[in-house]
Amino acid sequence: MRNVHLRMGMLAGWLACLVVAAWAQEAPAANGTATAAATLRVSTLDEVKAEFDVVPCKNKERLQAVKALFERLGARPEDVTVADFKHVQNVVLSKPGTNNNAETIVIGAHYDKTADGCGAVDNWTGIVTLAHLYRTFKDYPLRKNVVFVAFGREEEGLIGSSAMTSKIKKEQATDYCAMINIDSLGIGVPQSLDNVSSPTLTKLTEALAKELELPFAHARIEKASSDSATFLQKKIPAITIHGLTSEWPNILHSKNDNPAKVNFSSVVAGYRLAAALLARVDEADCQAFREGKDKNKDKDKESKEKKESK
Numbered sequence: 001m002r003n004v005h006l007r008m009g010m011l012a013g014w015l016a017c018l019v020v021a022a023w024a025q026e027a028p029a030a031n032g033t034a035t036a037a038a039t040l041r042v043s044t045l046d047e048v049k050a051e052f053d054v055v056p057c058k059n060k061e062r063l064q065a066v067k068a069l070f071e072r073l074g075a076r077p078e079d080v081t082v083a084d085f086k087h088v089q090n091v092v093l094s095k096p097g098t099n100n101n102a103e104t105i106v107i108g109a110h111y112d113k114t115a116d117g118c119g120a121v122d123n124w125t126g127i128v129t130l131a132h133l134y135r136t137f138k139d140y141p142l143r144k145n146v147v148f149v150a151f152g153r154e155e156e157g158l159i160g161s162s163a164m165t166s167k168i169k170k171e172q173a174t175d176y177c178a179m180i181n182i183d184s185l186g187i188g189v190p191q192s193l194d195n196v197s198s199p200t201l202t203k204l205t206e207a208l209a210k211e212l213e214l215p216f217a218h219a220r221i222e223k224a225s226s227d228s229a230t231f232l233q234k235k236i237p238a239i240t241i242h243g244l245t246s247e248w249p250n251i252l253h254s255k256n257d258n259p260a261k262v263n264f265s266s267v268v269a270g271y272r273l274a275a276a277l278l279a280r281v282d283e284a285d286c287q288a289f290r291e292g293k294d295k296n297k298d299k300d301k302e303s304k305e306k307k308e309s310k
């Protein structure tokens, strides 16, 4: 916690449309006819902000609220499926890639909350980001398959993501190019949580942030974990992007986690960075994220951290 440095002063000024234009232009124009700008629907700060006018503050309301949010942002009801594992439900939307192969990118955020507070920062910010990313790319011809997933029961020990990854057979794991997890934006600048992120993806995100002139940091937060951890255990490259600062223990998992605490610029910054990352991973050779992934990993530390969730 202490090693997460506050750089709030940098929050102003870099949220210009320029940033979005930059990644939109760099995203591949699918078949040589459609332009990126024509098919990418980029959300504005006001649109993201409006999502926090009504936050479902009770756990039992959240599953329905997630489905409703995706539908409001353009998903057909039949596209919003619930993977029901009896003990946990994940909301899943799949977008087939134009490559017609098995290569898949997972982008996820947990929708559950702890008993205290409204779970606005942790993790309605992630859900709003996920749903807006869905709308952004819905009609854009990405090459790889993309699975958008809202996980249940993360706070009780990464239960929703574990249920999903338990269904991935060992020989299928290499089809999964990367997993991008969004957990708790909305306080400070976007960061990756080093304890549960592949160095290859963190490096790529750092380079992208530089390119887009977005601030970005990465650090460990001791005793924190999130749903990317279950993908790493399957040897799938993964990253958790958050927007916490050293203030987080006063907000998360407490009555202070309410919509008034959400810094919308932080959410939008995370959304833009995640969008750029998704577009870039879609263009990339998946092998690039695997190489050297496990070189410096401390296995014991990782499994210990998995037990405590953020």
Ligand SMILES: [Zn+2]
Pocket: 110, 122, 123, 154, 183, 184, 310
């Ligand atoms: Zn969380």
